[in-house]
Each structure stands twice: as structure tokens, then as C-alpha cells.
Amino acid sequence: MSLKIYNTLTANKEIFVPVRPGKVGIYLCGPTVYKPSHIGHAVGPIIFDAVKRYLSYKGFEVTWVVNITDVDDKLIEEAAKQGCTVPELAHRVTENYLAALEQLGVHGIDHMPLASEHIGGIIAMCERLISRNAAYVSGGDVYFDVSADADYGKLSHRKPDEQQSGSRELASGQKRNPGDFALWKAAKPDEPPEVQFDSPWGKGRPGWHIECSVMASHYLGETFDIHGGGMDLIFPHHENEIAQSETCHGVPFAKYWMHNGLTRIGTKKISKSDPEMARRMGELTLGNLLSKYSAELLRFCVLSTQYRRPIEFSDEDLDAKRKGLETFYRLFERIQRITGQDPYASGTDLDQIHSSVNGEVEQAFVLAGLNHRARFLEAMDDDFNTGGAIGVLFELAGCINRFMEEQRLDTRHDARLATLAAAAVQTMRSIAAMLGLFEQRPVRPDASSGLVNQLMEVIIAVRAQARSDKQFALADLIRDRLAALDIRLEDRPEGTHWRQGR
RNA sequence: GGCGGCGUACCCAAGUGGACCAAGGGGACGGAUUGCAAAUCCGUUAUUCAUGGGUUCGAAUCCCAUCGCCGCCUCCA
Numbered sequence: 208m209s210l211k212i213y214n215t216l217t218a219n220k221e222i223f224v225p226v227r228p229g230k231v232g233i234y235l236c237g238p239t240v241y242k243p244s245h246i247g248h249a250v251g252p253i254i255f256d257a258v259k260r261y262l263s264y265k266g267f268e269v270t271w272v273v274n275i276t277d278v279d280d281k282l283i284e285e286a287a288k289q290g291c292t293v294p295e296l297a298h299r300v301t302e303n304y305l306a307a308l309e310q311l312g313v314h315g316i317d318h319m320p321l322a323s324e325h326i327g328g329i330i331a332m333c334e335r336l337i338s339r340n341a342a343y344v345s346g347g348d349v350y351f352d353v354s355a356d357a358d359y360g361k362l363s364h365r366k367p368d369e370q371q372s373g374s375r376e377l378a379s380g381q382k383r384n385p386g387d388f389a390l391w392k393a394a395k396p397d398e399p400p401e402v403q404f405d406s407p408w409g410k411g412r413p414g415w416h417i418e419c420s421v422m423a424s425h426y427l428g429e430t431f432d433i434h435g436g437g438m439d440l441i442f443p444h445h446e447n448e449i450a451q452s453e454t455c456h457g458v459p460f461a462k463y464w465m466h467n468g469l470t471r472i473g474t475k476k477i478s479k480s481d482p483e484m485a486r487r488m489g490e491l492t493l494g495n496l497l498s499k500y501s502a503e504l505l506r507f508c509v510l511s512t513q514y515r516r517p518i519e520f521s522d523e524d525l526d527a528k529r530k531g532l533e534t535f536y537r538l539f540e541r542i543q544r545i546t547g548q549d550p551y552a553s554g555t556d557l558d559q560i561h562s563s564v565n566g567e568v569e570q571a572f573v574l575a576g577l578n579h580r581a582r583f584l585e586a587m588d589d590d591f592n593t594g595g596a597i598g599v600l601f602e603l604a605g606c607i608n609r610f611m612e613e614q615r616l617d618t619r620h621d622a623r624l625a626t627l628a629a630a631a632v633q634t635m636r637s638i639a640a641m642l643g644l645f646e647q648r649p650v651r652p653d654a655s656s657g658l659v660n661q662l663m664e665v666i667i668a669v670r671a672q673a674r675s676d677k678q679f680a681l682a683d684l685i686r687d688r689l690a691a692l693d694i695r696l697e698d699r700p701e702g703t704h705w706r707q708g709r
Numbered sequence: 710g711g712c713g714g715c716g717u718a719c720c721c722a723a724g725u726g727g728a729c730c731a732a733g734g735g736g737a738c739g740g741a742u743u744g745c746a747a748a749u750c751c752g753u754u755a756u757u758c759a760u761g762g763g764u765u766c767g768a769a770u771c772c773c774a775u776c777g778c779c780g781c782c783u784c785c786a
Contacts, residue, residue, distance in 0.1 A: 248786055370712085437785075519721090682744090
């Protein structure tokens with residue numbers, strides 16, 4: 208099986224062949240850090256984190272770069288509003304963003320460069336483009352001349368002269384053509400000094416697109432493998448990156464362009480300025496969501512859908528997904544009860560146990576487990592179909608539960624069969640790890656104190672007495688009253704367990 | 710106006726020409742289990758994939774048209 212990736216450039220699924228054998232370079236457009244990040248800013252990193260994990264699993268050596276744009280009109284505006292410097296604002300927002308990514312299990316980013324740290328490279332690129340007659344200086348600004356790039360528009364499949372010029376016309380006083388875009392912007396007198404950089408054209412700062420071109424080639428080379436971002440970046444941002452990079456270096460820029468679907472509210476994308484949308488966006492802030500839902504649930508939600516499709520993060524949806532996730536947590540708890548071993552610690556998996564298993568039922572079980580893994584990998588090979596892959600995970604869970612049910616492992620002690628079930632769980636965890644799921648025991652939002660534990664022991668003991676005395680009305684009353692406190696009791700053969708939440 | 714995408718059950722969602730079945734999750738309803746529950750397992754819940762044509766031995770999947778929704782062309786992950 209070979210990996211296929213949908214490439215926006217060709218509008219087709221293509222077999223993935225890296226530029227350099229064995230190595231993969233990935234560049235993902237990160238946020239402009241001027242206000243708290245929303246869930247949409249985490250979607251790309253979560254998806255590409257899974258992409259990197261999968262490529263690593265397939266044996267590639269992956270380098271993944273996510274940029275932070277920390278010099279920009281919006282930052283200047285927002286910093287002025289807050290009465291702080293641009294770097295202070297950028298730093299604060301970036302720190303929050305990084306903390307959220309950390310929580311979300313996005314650990315694979317190798318480099319996170321700041322635009323402000325690559326001013327030298329940006330200026331050099333501008334100069335080179337000017338020397339190639341692809342850019343021109345105009346009143347302290349530097350513009351890229353779109354007419355210098357014969358295949359401009361190849362990513363978004365559009366022709367510049369057929370587009371509505373719109374408000375772009377207004378800001379084009381210095382431009383030769385409305386489609387031209389700024390590589391360098393001259394400083395305005397009222398702008399703070401920390402965003403005024405020296406350049407051959409006077410004080411100023413980079414335009415929007417060039418920092419990505421510079422940083423991508425700096426870390427990954429002039430030609431690299433995968434460039435990603437939200438669908439809304441296809442035009443003009445990525446189109447312009449291609450134009451300036453390929454004109455500057457004379458070689459292809461990124462080989463594969465992957466664009467993720469956008470987060471929506473209802474049927475609308477989240478980034479409109481009407482008040483209702485703004486209010487809902489506030490709810491979808493990363494900080495806010497992480498305070499309401501577990502990071503693993505958010506990650507699970509993102510990956511439950513194929514990355515090119517739009518996603519909505521409604522409470523109803525998150526709730527339904529959370530119930531699904533519980534299936535896995537319960538399976539792990541059950542394995543722990545049966546084997547006494549921590550399923551989150553590494554242990555023997557089906558591969559290791561495979562050859563030593565005998566017995567028809569046992570062998571069938573091992574084979575079924577390995578078959579699920581094969582189907583999981585097949586889904587991932589098909590343009591990182593994480594939604595399909597998660598479906599396979601659910602089926603595997605059902606398969607393992609069925610085995611334990613049929614073998615009555617909850618009540619019957621059979622170390623050999625229990626080990627088998629535990630091995631299947633290990634195999635499940637090893638593939639789920641490609642999605643960054645089930646790496647550690649879920650943290651219950653309201654962890655119980657020692658006193659609560661002790662009180663629960665007392666209550667359960669009292670109820671157990673009532674049950675053995677057949678005072679079921681009393682036993683049920685206790686259970687109902689606890690349920691009202693969001694505490695669930697589960698009477699199992701070996702005793703009563705309790706849990707908070709569902 | 711130009712370019713692009715989407716429409717699969719009550720909800721979310723995979724599948725994008727075939728060789729057994731349109732995955733899976735949530736919900737609902739039955740059954741096993743349980744003192745009753747919870748959890749788990751089993752079964753039911755789309756002869757059908759927005760609609761109408763067409764291509765094909767064969768289509769949810771390709772083509773055309775229609776309807777509906779959305780994105781980009783201006784800052785946006």
C-alpha cells in the first residue's frame with residue numbers, strides 16, 4: 208500500500224513520493240498572533256501532527272515547521288489598543304497558543320520561527336526578486352509584479368485579470384497592477400519603532416506572504432514536500448508564496464499542497480464580523496473550549512472528520528463524541544480490572560504474541576486484531592482518512608469487548624486469555640498513537656480528593672449491606688441520589704465501582 | 710461576474726466505478742446479562758446515497774442539467 212495525498216495544486220489524489228528519499232519536509236501556516244486563538248487555529252496543527260506521526264511510522268524522517276506571524280497591521284493596531292508593545296502582545300498570544308497546542312498533544316513541531324527573526328532573509332529575497340525584474344520599489348514599498356510570473360494562479364486555478372478587483376483597488380495607489388502584492392511595506396510615521404526595520408528602501412516591515420516563503424526555504428530547502436494550511440489561504444496567500452518563491456529560486460516550491468476544511472458555526476465559516484458570529488467565536492476560543500472539554504476530546508473531534516471537510520464544534524456534537532470516546536476509556540478500565548496491569552503502560556502486543564498462540568478461538572482473535580490494524584493503515588494511506596481510521600478503532604474495541612464477553616473474562620480467571628485481550632489493547636494503542644490518542648490515562652475533570660474517596664467507600668459499603676439484606680428500595684435510593692450528584696455506580700461481580708460524570 | 714467545494718439514515722460521519730454487505734459513532738427500540746440499573750454483547754433503525762436525465766454489463770461514486778448550502782476573489786488556520 209502506498210500513501211496517497213490530495214494535492215490542491217493538481218486537484219487530484221497522488222501517490223506520495225518525497226523530494227528526497229526517506230525525508231519529508233512539512234510547512235504549515237500558523238497564526239498571526241494578535242488575539243486569542245480559536246479552535247480553527249488548532250485544527251491544522253492537530254491534523255498535521257497526525258500526518259507527521261503517520262509519516263514517521265512509515266519510516267520517513269520528518270521535519271515540520273509551523274510559523275508565527277508576529278509583525279503585521281493587526282498586531283500594531285491591537286498593541287496600540289492594549290497599550291503594549293507589539294512584541295509583548297505577540298509573545299503573550301504565542302505563549303497561550305503554544306500552551307494550548309501542548310495540551311492538545313501537538314508535540315511534533317520541529318521549528319516555530321517568528322517572522323521578526325527572519326527580516327534579513329526577507330530583505331534578501333526582496334532584493335533578489337527586484338534584480339530579477341519580478342519586483343519593483345514604489346515609494347518605500349516593494350511590490351511583486353504578478354505579470355512576471357507566467358503561471359500565476361496555478362494553485363487556486365484562477366486568472367488574476369478575471370477577478371473582481373474589489374477593495375484591493377483602494378490600497379493600490381503605489382501598485383502598477385491591482386493584483387501585485389506587497390513584499391515590503393514602508394513604515395508609517397505613527398507606527399511604533401519595534402516594527403520599523405532597516406532596509407535598503409528605508410524603514411519598514413515585511414508584507415504578508417513573504418515571511419512564509421523565506422522561512423520555508425530556510426528550514427526545508429527551496430523545494431520541499433508538503434505545504435499546508437486552511438482552505439482560506441489558497442488565495443491569495445499560498446498563491447503568492449508560490450509566485451515569489453518559484454520566481455526567486457527558479458525551482459518548484461512545495462510538491463504537495465494540503466488544505467484543511469474550515470471550522471464553521473452552523474453553515475457559516477467562523478470569521479465574520481457580525482456581532483452574533485463574534486460572540487460565537489468567543490465561545491470557540493481555545494482557552495474556553497479547553498476549560499469545558501478535555502483536550503483529547505477536541506483532538507478526537509478534529510480527527511473524526513476527514514481533514515478536507517468543514518467541521519463544526521457544537522455542544523451537541525462534542526457531547527456525542529465524548530460518549531463515543533468513553534467506550535475506549537471503559538475498555539481500558541476493563542482490561543485493567545481483568546489483568547491487573549496498566550493498559551497505558553507499554554506491554555506485549557499482538558505481534559509479539561502472535562506466533563505463540565494456539566487454539567482456534569485464540570488465533571482467530573489475534574488475526575482479527577491484526578486485520579483491524581491493516582484496515583486502519585489502509586484508511587490512513589488514503590489521504591490521511593482519520594475519520595475512517597477512527598471507525599476501525601471502534602470496531603476493534605467491539606472486537607475486544609466481544610472476546611472478553613464470550614470468554615467471560617470478567618468473572619473467570621484465565622491469565623492466558625486475559626493476556627491476549629491485553630495484547631490486542633496494546634496493538635490498538637499503538638495505532639491510536641498515530642492519531643495522538645490514548646497516550647495517557649484520561650484526566651477526569653474533577654479529580655476526587657482523598658476524603659471523597661473515603662466517603663464513597665463508606666456509602667458503597669452501606670449500600671452493599673442493604674443489597675445483601677434485599678433492601679433494594681434503599682439501595683436504589685442511594686444510587687439515585689448519587690446520580691443526582693453526577694456520580695454513577697456500577698455493580699460488578701467483584702464489587703461496586705463509582706465514577707464521576709457519565 | 711470569475712474560481713472552487715459540499716448535499717449519504719433522526720444527528721455526526723466513512724465510502725468516490727463492481728465481484729458478501731452503503732463502515733463507524735450518537736440517539737431510539739427490542740433481546741442477553743443484572744435484584745433493578747450501569748457497563749458490555751446481540752439484533753432492529755438508508756433496497757438507498759439532494760432531484761431529474763445520461764454514460765456503462767455495472768454508479769452513492771463518471772457526465773449534463775436543476776435545486777439548496779458554503780468558501781475564495783479584501784484580513785483570515
